[in-house]
Amino acid sequence: MSEVRRLVLDVLKPHQPTMLVLADKLGDLEGVHGVDITLIEIDNKVENIKITLEGDDVDFQDVAEVVQDAGGSIHSIDKVSTGKRLIDEVETPQDAGASWLR
């Protein structure tokens, strides 16, 4: 089974614990080399964030546990990259042709 090298999650969480604390805890997980958290939207009580994790073996269950302990809930898994090396999404002519829609 190949290891997860990059994982992008859409998460809803309370304001506390802060993104700093959450990033710190995620960064401490085994197999995680880098964490990026971006604020997407902020509300009176909650905030919607995008979590990007990179490493040589990112364990989704461990990540989900940290997020849930922080009171957050994972809305969706937006991107997963696995394999021996990390590759990026390739843009196809269809994507380029439809870019005027975006």
Add this chain to the structure above:
Amino acid sequence: MSLSGSPGPAARLLRGLATLRHYHEIAEVGEIARRYFPMNAFDGVLTALGIVTGAYFGGVTEPASLVVVIASASLSLGVSGFYGSYLSEQAERTRALRELEDTMLSRLDETDVGSAARYATLAIAAVAGFASAIGGLIMCIPLALQSVLGTAASFYAAWGVAALELVLLGVFLGRVSRGRLVVSSVKLVLAGGVAFVLSLLLNVAGV
């Protein structure tokens, strides 16, 4: 780490302390505890001051006998401070947690947010209870030393301790507000003076 591979007592203690610090930050305990502490300590000091002043002007000649009175009153205030703030804090925290759950559409009791709310309730109640009791209990010390200090001097020393406690509370509040420490200390000592004068007037009025 112990030989069995499980964390030793020191590591567990450190981890426990780190968890409490984490809850402390999440639940923002510091600011609320800072409000409860001077408020309840002030109550405790003024209550004990009233007992000492009333006893002095009422003709009590054995200040040592006041020790049990003040200690009992202080402990009752401590219990009252603990339970009062525990119940009100629990109600507020539970309400806030339920509102957050409604927004999140998920239960939060078993998360760090829920644990932090429970920790905050207990921590704040402990601070409030301790603050209520400690001021009066400290004032017992000079009264208990009546045999060493003498009757009048132990009363004066108890007033002195009360004034000192009020000054320290004023310094604490001054540091919190980043204002002038002398001004906030004088304000609290004046409040003590008002309580003192009211006790004196009660005696003059023959109550």
